[in-house]
Amino acid sequence: MTLFQFLTTLDDLKQVLRTGWLQRGVPPAQAENVAAHSHTTAILAYLLALQAKEAVDLTQVLLMALIHDAPEAVIGDIPLSAQRADPGIREAKEKAEDKAMQQILTYLPAKLKPTVSEAWSAYRKGTSLEARLVEAADRLATALHASQLVKSGFPIETFRPFVDHAEKTVGGLHIPQARDFIRELRESFPS
Amino acid sequence: MTLFQFLTTLDDLKQVLRTGWLQRGVPPAQAENVAAHSHTTAILAYLLALQAKEAVDLTQVLLMALIHDAPEAVIGDIPLSAQRADPGIREAKEKAEDKAMQQILTYLPAKLKPTVSEAWSAYRKGTSLEARLVEAADRLATALHASQLVKSGFPIETFRPFVDHAEKTVGGLHIPQARDFIRELRESFPS
Amino acid sequence: MTLFQFLTTLDDLKQVLRTGWLQRGVPPAQAENVAAHSHTTAILAYLLALQAKEAVDLTQVLLMALIHDAPEAVIGDIPLSAQRADPGIREAKEKAEDKAMQQILTYLPAKLKPTVSEAWSAYRKGTSLEARLVEAADRLATALHASQLVKSGFPIETFRPFVDHAEKTVGGLHIPQARDFIRELRESFPS
Amino acid sequence: MTLFQFLTTLDDLKQVLRTGWLQRGVPPAQAENVAAHSHTTAILAYLLALQAKEAVDLTQVLLMALIHDAPEAVIGDIPLSAQRADPGIREAKEKAEDKAMQQILTYLPAKLKPTVSEAWSAYRKGTSLEARLVEAADRLATALHASQLVKSGFPIETFRPFVDHAEKTVGGLHIPQARDFIRELRESFPS
Amino acid sequence: MTLFQFLTTLDDLKQVLRTGWLQRGVPPAQAENVAAHSHTTAILAYLLALQAKEAVDLTQVLLMALIHDAPEAVIGDIPLSAQRADPGIREAKEKAEDKAMQQILTYLPAKLKPTVSEAWSAYRKGTSLEARLVEAADRLATALHASQLVKSGFPIETFRPFVDHAEKTVGGLHIPQARDFIRELRESFPS
């Protein structure tokens, strides 16, 4: 139960390549890892939060974003295609992630655990403004990286769906301050 | 519904890296892919089958081994660690694999489909001699590759569990002709 | 003289990258290895064999395909460009491959050796229906992978010759059941 | 001057490999990138900050950590060996980083710029508790990753200096809550 | 002070990837290293020197080209973008390179040191015909490799500036025998 053990586990996120890119032909040596993705997500979530009309806990937004994919250090990044093949996977994955996260949280010293644990619970619940900002940032960061891949030569048609997906999600989450971001995203995928 | 479509899908197995290696620190550029693993499995299953005391359908053994991980072309290789985190994943994964395989089988021309479909069903059932030979070969091929990784410098302790796992599985499957193979495997992991 | 030694040698096929791709600019980390190529070849050869009008030994077709490049585990994949630079290379390469294969076959236990040895001899002779099916599948599997590379962004013009080469070879081998496959191959290389 | 432009620039941190690893023989395909490093730094800085005896701005700690290497998106990661070869490099590098950061900050919408700009200035000044926590976390995250490299087979002697370096820095910064972390770090480099 | 120590240091140039490519999206596994670049530079400098109207020391041209980037074995390849961010970097870099080179030269046995040392000094001074030929070859070799990258699918617009840069430099150095080379370079970047 030490900070060292907790961070050693999270360090493994650097080895977890995002399967969404691998399955679309991005070679492993070029594929974004989960730690790097979480870095972008945190910065973006914070900057969206700064623009919120309502009160928002900025520290929690940042913490949530940094750990939103933490369980993947243990169970890997189960491809969305698996979840599409059978809806049972989605549910089982969520359960496995929750268990993995509980295991990871046990590494934390007792006095540090509650704050991290609460941030995780709120993220999973998904209803608070903080959680919605992180979910929006997660999708937008993914679409942004898709646009970077396109810029470096990967085929547009393969990666455009990430923008549609992000736009739809963000719309449902009511994050109007992302509107300009999405417009520029769109423009970076010329048709 | 053409041979071309079927094989195009299976060709994607070359991009699916086995997560068992990735999670133990083998860099993506060195990690075995599922197509290459299936190649070893097929040769080994065939050579074990040749030594069977009972009658065995050699062609089916070979076909089974070649397609035993085919659904991973669609859903990827879900890590064992995810299955350990929650038993529900194991079940959901099997369902998703079956659905993915049904989808892949629809690509086959009508007259080719039954044989491949039967081989898959028998493999999933797991009780026939053919299915047991392929399952044994699957584990032994994995442990063999672990021993190759150790030979090229990866840490012994990290990869020894693959031998224990293979030995235990093969024992339960009653494949006595694998005894020598397992002994040599063990010797390649000096303690 | 054990199964373990034989398979350890064949496992090295996973490290042999096909020089045909490397010489056309496919980065090593993305280049198909010989084990994975043999996997595709085996499935394709089998499915072509299932459609044969004449009697065909399916087991031998599968075994042949699985080992058709086995000597490359010892001598590597000598580029076609070397063979083109001097016809003497082609002949010397065949001799070296035969010697390497004899060496590999000595690893097999005595009772397993004849079947594998016969399959290799028949493949080298190249006249049986089984051998011709494997040769056709070898070329078609290569052209299929070329079409996958094109789909993921490699230049069409560089890889189209693989289709012409496959078509010509398959025509000479009299494998009419490959006609549809070739047509679809062609269509995947839009001009 | 949009969020999109700002984040597109920071996304390039995923392509900047840390030269400290490259120069010690870690192959590029395995070398940590600056975005992933900043992710660890942010989590660690936050958890150290939570344990501070004095009042501390947690949000600023997180933001600082996330952007502490941001200029490297523009100028790359100049190796420490270059700075050692001539002290003039260190000074010039700092000036170049400051200029690069000013350029990056211009991409931010006017209302978002001050907070990010202040966090950067405070980090550069280096005297506030927030800045010292981030600097400590930066060194400790680096030493932690060194210990992960050692665990996966890289030579201990090559990477031990990172622990000495971290310990010395953290001592000078007066971050007593890092004491246990450093002890465990040390133990992960057996002599 | 031995040949072995000197060459061991220069061997590290094989691990130094040129940052000009990395910063333009060439994945590390495909990026040219400094040793390979120096190989092209040496051959090109020699062939340009052979065509010189004036007397030229061919051996020195070759030696100069082979060591023109030697200090990067110690200090890495500081990106041009860093030099652009602040002119101070350029100056500091040159000083650091000179110091690193002095250190590398101390490894040479006493009787070998003067020749190599003189070649380096003349290259740094930059005024002799030999030095100008090497500088021209350095830029042309870089632009040539840019054209190879374009041929293998990297975006033309990203790499065209290397030709403009080479043309301008070579013009200023008065190397008329490079005129045809530059014309063909241009043609390999169709607009």
Add this chain to the structure above:
Amino acid sequence: MTLFQFLTTLDDLKQVLRTGWLQRGVPPAQAENVAAHSHTTAILAYLLALQAKEAVDLTQVLLMALIHDAPEAVIGDIPLSAQRADPGIREAKEKAEDKAMQQILTYLPAKLKPTVSEAWSAYRKGTSLEARLVEAADRLATALHASQLVKSGFPIETFRPFVDHAEKTVGGLHIPQARDFIRELRESFPS
């Protein structure tokens, strides 16, 4: 018949990985390429030549070393294991290399061709002091890189044979000035 065409061909040496390393488990992303190897060979050959007791054409030594593997740009690096499997390969390879080199030489402008052509012929003949220095440097450069691989963690036993091979070759070539180099090489492979 232009310098540009000649150098474009030689640039491909950067993509030719040395099979001696690949076959001993060095991952492609870390394997030395032929251009980088030729760089070391040239510097080493030059420094050995500087110490020769007899008169020696330094320019030719350098040129020879730079092009000694040039045909591999066309025909690749045929593994030594293939040459061992059948002596016919060795002879055929030499013929193919000579043909490839003739083809490459045709790219050179008429006035540049003789010097390069003569250097190649003398290298192939192998009897002149210049040719012997380059052959010695070729082997020593290879053994030196083997020692670098060992230093970065690859297994000593696998790479020690390169030192024995180099020592034997250099002895037969009567290059006494390499004695110290070989001694230090040996010491870098502790037993």
